[in-house]
Amino acid sequence: MVRITSTRLYLQFLRRSPAECTSKAIKFHSDIKIVEVGPRDGLQNEPTHVPTDIKVDFINKLSETGLTSIETTSFVSPKWVPQMGDNAEVFKKITKKENVDYPVLVPNIKGLMSALEVGAKEVAVFTSSSEAFSRKNTNCSIEEGITRIKEIIDVSKEYNLRVRGYISCVVGCPYDGFIHPLAVTKVATALLELGCYEISLGDTIGIGTKKTIYNMVKDILNVTKPENLAIHCHDTYGQALTNICTALDLGVKVVDSSVSGLGGCPYAKGASGNVATEDLVYMLHGLGATTGVDLKKLIEAGHFISTVINRPTASKVNTALHSKYFL
Numbered sequence: 001m002v003r004i005t006s007t008r009l010y011l012q013f014l015r016r017s018p019a020e021c022t023s024k025a026i027k028f029h030s031d032i033k034i035v036e037v038g039p040r041d042g043l044q045n046e047p048t049h050v051p052t053d054i055k056v057d058f059i060n061k062l063s064e065t066g067l068t069s070i071e072t073t074s075f076v077s078p079k080w081v082p083q084m085g086d087n088a089e090v091f092k093k094i095t096k097k098e099n100v101d102y103p104v105l106v107p108n109i110k111g112l113m114s115a116l117e118v119g120a121k122e123v124a125v126f127t128s129s130s131e132a133f134s135r136k137n138t139n140c141s142i143e144e145g146i147t148r149i150k151e152i153i154d155v156s157k158e159y160n161l162r163v164r165g166y167i168s169c170v171v172g173c174p175y176d177g178f179i180h181p182l183a184v185t186k187v188a189t190a191l192l193e194l195g196c197y198e199i200s201l202g203d204t205i206g207i208g209t210k211k212t213i214y215n216m217v218k219d220i221l222n223v224t225k226p227e228n229l230a231i232h233c234h235d236t237y238g239q240a241l242t243n244i245c246t247a248l249d250l251g252v253k254v255v256d257s258s259v260s261g262l263g264g265c266p267y268a269k270g271a272s273g274n275v276a277t278e279d280l281v282y283m284l285h286g287l288g289a290t291t292g293v294d295l296k297k298l299i300e301a302g303h304f305i306s307t308v309i310n311r312p313t314a315s316k317v318n319t320a321l322h323s324k325y326f327l
């Protein structure tokens with residue numbers, strides 16, 4: 001807590017405009033891009049099957065909120081993640097808006113080919129900074145995973161596809177425990193060298209704190225600029241917003257989130273959803289940042305999906321504002 005020791009200092013403090021009291025990074029980077037991962041990261045772990053048309057309606061509603069990137073589905077093995085088994089149908093059926101990107105997650109060349117067939121323009125590849133998680137999630141080592149990613153990127157270049165890279169377990173792993181920042185920097189360097197335009201740093205089990213997130217991002221900034229990074233925080237321990245602010249303070253300007261806080265990873269038992277997009281937008285707007293997102297429409301989309309999957313929203317902002325806006 002700041003202790004004000006003299007009346008003069010106290011008066012100076014009171015005279016500061018609200019903008020001066022905001023996070024450093026927000027002042028320097030007022031445009032924050034949100035990558036909505038609810039339809040993919042959010043729904044992939046849902047135990048009951050969500051009908052394709054519901055997924056399509058959900059994505060269409062998200063497309064109307066002002067979000068500019070919506071991760072739509074994943075072209076992974078349906079044996080591993082059955083919920084994403086209707087990937088092609090979902091992708092083909094959604095109404096694509098010109099100013100919105102619809103990236104899809106792919107684990108290998110087979111997934112990439114399916115994504116190309118339906119006309120995806122951007123793919124996301126994924127690996128981990130933890131060896132054990134890599135094996136659980138993709139049945140291969142980190143090194144083998146990076147070889148698969150190289151194959152994906154080589155083909156993607158021929159088709160002018162943008163490739164975003166995810167790294168999971170950037171501060172901790174459910175199997176390997178604490179992850180050293182150097183392990184993350186090593187994988188991030190490899191993905192950037194291969195040609196990923198952005199690396200999304202995933203705190204898969206939401207175990208990060210201000211300190212561990214700071215140390216991890218700071219270390220990666222030895223090899224790349226903040227413009228090449230995104231932060232992806234699950235909220236298992238309620239630290240997501242704080243951790244996101246920590247990354248923003250270091251210059252990161254892209255944040256992943258899931259409307260209504262949907263989600264969890266099928267290979268990280270107990271991991272809860274991503275930070276809720278509604279909570280993120282509320283926080284960013286409160287800091288004076290621009291996101292282009294209409295909070296009211298977002299709340300409606302979050303309420304829609306929570307209702308159809310029969311799950312209370314994990315967004316505090318949605319809980320607080322839904323009745324005010326809609327009842």
Ligand SMILES: CC(C)(COP(=O)([O-])OP(=O)([O-])OC[C@H]1O[C@@H](n2cnc3c(N)ncnc32)[C@H](O)[C@@H]1OP(=O)([O-])[O-])[C@@H](O)C(=O)NCCC(=O)NCCSC(=O)C[C@@](C)(O)CC(=O)[O-]
Binds near residue numbers: 107138
């Ligand atoms: C990578 C594999 C495929 C390896 O799985 P495998 O079993 O080693 O692969 P395989 O090559 O032996 O294939 C097994 C079967 O899957 C099929 N197959 C193989 N590939 C595909 C494909 N692309 N699309 C459709 N089918 C596929 C393949 O054809 C074969 O079918 P069969 O001959 O038995 O009938 C598997 O482990 C997999 O799909 N893993 C994905 C797991 C996943 O989706 N996890 C969640 C996403 S990552 C995440 O959530 C974290 C993140 C990104 O959000 C960030 C964070 O929070 O940390």
